[in-house]
Amino acid sequence: MSEIKKDNTEEKILNAAQAVFIQKGMDGSRMQEIADHAGINKALVHYYFRTKQKLYEAIFRKVFKQIFPKIETFILSDQPIEEKLTIFIENYIDVLLKNPYLPTFILKEINRDPEFLASVLKSQGIHPNQIFEMFEREMEDGKIRKMDPRELLVNLLSLSIFPFAAKPLMQLMLFENDKKAYKQFLQNRKTTVQEFVLNSILLKDK
Amino acid sequence: MSEIKKDNTEEKILNAAQAVFIQKGMDGSRMQEIADHAGINKALVHYYFRTKQKLYEAIFRKVFKQIFPKIETFILSDQPIEEKLTIFIENYIDVLLKNPYLPTFILKEINRDPEFLASVLKSQGIHPNQIFEMFEREMEDGKIRKMDPRELLVNLLSLSIFPFAAKPLMQLMLFENDKKAYKQFLQNRKTTVQEFVLNSILLKDK
DNA sequence: ATATGATTTAACCAATTGGTTAAAAATAGA
DNA sequence: TCTATTTTTAACCAATTGGTTAAATCATAT
Secondary structure: OHHHHHHHHHHHHHHHHHHHHHHHHHHHOOHHHHHHHHOOOHHHHHHHHOOHHHHHHHHHHHHHHHOOOOHHHHHHOOOOHHHHHHHHHHHHHHHHHHOOOHHHHHHHHHHHOHHHHHHHHHHHOOOHHHHHHHHHHHHHOOOEOOOOHHHHHHHHHHHHHHHHHOHHHHHHHHHOOOHHHHHHHHHHHHHHHHHHHHHHHEOOOO | OHHHHHHHHHHHHHHHHHHHHHHHHHHHOOHHHHHHHHOOOHHHHHHHHOOHHHHHHHHHHHHHHHOOOOHHHHHHOOOOHHHHHHHHHHHHHHHHHHOOOHHHHHHHHHHHOHHHHHHHHHHHOOOHHHHHHHHHHHHHOOOEOOOOHHHHHHHHHHHHHHHHHOHHHHHHHHHOOOHHHHHHHHHHHHHHHHHHHHHHHEOOOO
16 A cells, blocks of 8 residues: 555645745755654655755645635636625635735745746746736726726735735734734735725726 | 944944845855855854844844834824825835845744844834824824724735735736836836825815 | 054864665565 | 565764854054
């Protein structure tokens, strides 16, 4: 039964590596710590993934996928723009509520090695163009205010992601380090961000 | 002239340390690299700052100050809210244009050691309350839409900071890695963010 | 000038760390 | 059961790295 056992340890390593890398980043993580976290010998980690770099890359790809929720469905639907944005924001914030360390990890590591990021983006097939075209259609239909669609996307991402990335700072500055209060705040943003954006871009039909 | 020489090397070390730490973070930086960058012997770095941790803390405090522009002036002025927000956003984006690595560094390190952040915040005397009170006054005067003032501050920070923190990703996804184009994009945001926010929160007087 | 104290350097050290290796243990096939 | 293969481990290694030390250089004051 080599298959089952193999999958099992490989998975244990991946889980442990994700936990450690996400918290401490590539530089701050130790192979020994990953092994300990997986409850195995350090040499086993090398046996399965050869080098720290290779293991890290596997984790980065795995984690990176999670931060791009199924955007396609939200663009291709023929719901009104209000609904689309609602879905986008809620989807995003929900993903981050479940994986609050994702933004920090991604931001940290895209700066550490941007070239590697490029290869991941390429292999992942990210097409923001679809989103831009959708935005532009809505603008031409007079549904939303005219603006650079890239601005709109960046604004949506900023408003959704930043509060997670800056969590320790915001929690401390705005909520006296009350963890629950800040989590509730993030929850609420599913609606407040939506309102904030819609109020800004929606054109009332005359 | 021991004083002059001392100040000189100490400053050289601080500058070198800032450059290195900001790019590579605490874990990714090497004392040797800092010494090389300053053009001195590694032992000198220890002679002036004893440990890496102490040097890092000095840099963190120094850098942290820069990311909090003189907020006081912008709150205490009696200009209309439109002007205040304009000043806030322009001020912020200008600071970041000059120090584009700041956001990444801060976000990285506040997650690495949140307790240290707490001590820095305390010693720095950050009072978001002043800002909140100003926002609340504007709401009660019917100038801007009523909302949780913390939401508004977080939104402003998100929109201003995130595009810098996520620069490699955004530059790659939205501008085919065209550095100048992205810089221009960030420049433009001094006005587009302002419009975006004002459109959202400003109440037209009837 | 030279004694004194501060600054700077080269050489060194101990601990950490990514990675290897050889042998042991587990597994599967005959 | 016996053999071959895969999985796991303990021990080890070389390189890196933060930090120390003792000697050298420099500046200053007497």
